[in-house]
Amino acid sequence: MKKMKAQNVKGTQDYLPNDEMVRKEITKVLEDTFVQYGCKPLETPILNYTEILASKYGGGAEILEEMYTLSDRGGRELALRYDLTIPFAKVVAMNPGIRMPFKRYEIGKVFRDGPVKTGRFREFTQCDVDMVGVESKIAEAELMKMALDAFNKLGLNVIIQFNNRKLLTGMLEFFETDNKWINKVVLILDKLEKTGLEAVLAELTELGLQASTIKLIEQFLIESNNKSYSYFEQASQKNIIVKQGIEELKELEMYLEYLDLKEQCVFNPFLARGLEIYTGTIYEIFLADQSIKSSIGSGGRYDNAIGGLMGTEESFSTVGISFGLDVIYSAITASNNIFTKNTYVDFYIIPLNTKKESLLLACYLRRKGYNVELELGNKKIGKALDKANKEKIRTVIIIGEDEVKNNQFKIKDMASGEERYEEFMFKS
Numbered sequence: 001m002k003k004m005k006a007q008n009v010k011g012t013q014d015y016l017p018n019d020e021m022v023r024k025e026i027t028k029v030l031e032d033t034f035v036q037y038g039c040k041p042l043e044t045p046i047l048n049y050t051e052i053l054a055s056k057y058g059g060g061a062e063i064l065e066e067m068y069t070l071s072d073r074g075g076r077e078l079a080l081r082y083d084l085t086i087p088f089a090k091v092v093a094m095n096p097g098i099r100m101p102f103k104r105y106e107i108g109k110v111f112r113d114g115p116v117k118t119g120r121f122r123e124f125t126q127c128d129v130d131m132v133g134v135e136s137k138i139a140e141a142e143l144m145k146m147a148l149d150a151f152n153k154l155g156l157n158v159i160i161q162f163n164n165r166k167l168l169t170g171m172l173e174f175f176e177t178d179n180k181w182i183n184k185v186v187l188i189l190d191k192l193e194k195t196g197l198e199a200v201l202a203e204l205t206e207l208g209l210q211a212s213t214i215k216l217i218e219q220f221l222i223e224s225n226n227k228s229y230s231y232f233e234q235a236s237q238k239n240i241i242v243k244q245g246i247e248e249l250k251e252l253e254m255y256l257e258y259l260d261l262k263e264q265c266v267f268n269p270f271l272a273r274g275l276e277i278y279t280g281t282i283y284e285i286f287l288a289d290q291s292i293k294s295s296i297g298s299g300g301r302y303d304n305a306i307g308g309l310m311g312t313e314e315s316f317s318t319v320g321i322s323f324g325l326d327v328i329y330s331a332i333t334a335s336n337n338i339f340t341k342n343t344y345v346d347f348y349i350i351p352l353n354t355k356k357e358s359l360l361l362a363c364y365l366r367r368k369g370y371n372v373e374l375e376l377g378n379k380k381i382g383k384a385l386d387k388a389n390k391e392k393i394r395t396v397i398i399i400g401e402d403e404v405k406n407n408q409f410k411i412k413d414m415a416s417g418e419e420r421y422e423e424f425m426f427k428s
Helices: 017-036 085-094 138-153 165-174 179-189 197-207 211-222 229-238 240-258 305-310 325-334 355-367 381-390 401-405
Strands: 047-049 069-071 077-080 102-111 123-132 158-164 265-267 281-287 297-301 318-324 347-351 372-374 395-399 408-413 419-423
Touching: 017 102, 017 123, 017 138, 017 325, 047 085, 085 102, 085 123, 085 305, 085 318, 123 138, 123 325, 138 158, 138 240, 138 281, 138 297, 138 318, 158 165, 158 240, 165 179, 165 229, 165 240, 179 197, 197 211, 229 240, 240 265, 240 281, 281 318, 318 325, 347 355, 347 381, 355 372, 355 395, 381 395, 395 401, 401 408
Parallel strands: 158 265, 347 372, 347 395
Antiparallel strands: 047 077, 069 077, 102 123, 123 318, 158 281, 281 297, 297 318, 395 408, 408 419
């Protein structure tokens, strides 16, 4: 018989207890923040019908190329979800009685069969908040503030870049970009910070755009005052979409300024968020120190998805934000953050020929709400204390035969070395 090799599928990984404890702490902070902002929990299936995830209201061609597909015994075409956004839109489409505004959060695994590299896996966890039924840009402002609150609790300093797809799309129309190429051009512009100006211009030329259009786009990219709304004034007079984009950006900035968030929330006219689903505001979250170049969160407004899945083409005001647990975990572990020093154990009990008595005390402390680990491996006192030090367990309880006779147990503080005794009535 051929010997089996134990290995993970490419693009997946195991998280051993020390790592998973950090991830659980991150998840708890995020979930507590979501709840603090009035979001309700939701869980959606990993398996979906392919036609739903592959609709034009989904992730767009680039993501669909990475979608895992399969079929069931009945021959139905299925797919693993590649994000949590379309499953959310599906839930609202299937439940028209949901009271609006509806705010939900979901934390779950998603799957993409894309290239594997540092920080990018094929199975990963997203932490999403979405709300439907709020047309005002106060919705985006609240989500951006929520994100800043969450990252502050996690000890990470971040910057949120924001833009509006209407502004970007309208400017491309103003530059006389052929309509059939606008979404493709948006995808190319989304690579500006990664690949640089020359690479972007080369791709636009390869696409076959008119030379005059490419020249106007180049001027837009290099213009010194292109981050001022006054730069777009001429275009807004001739293109209604540019005008709408500017109005929506100004409304959002009004809220951000009132909340004193302008230093952490920065307008970037070239931010594109390549996904075709977005219809208005878009934003991406970056570490302020750039220790990780890729975004650690992103989102935006997508008003057409729910109506599209319902088949009515009705517009539903919908906006969301998504946090990548894996990249946040990488940022926290690299920064020697406090979360890497936490342990779930309040007390580590070491029995010295007192197994049943130690088990009794462990049960008592657990009923009191403490997290207790009972040494079950017959370690001698020296090795048990060594384990406590290595696993950063602060408090150890030692129970020997003398302690049982005297109805007490010894508590040792591993940081200070101090010891004290407490009373406990062991069974005779």
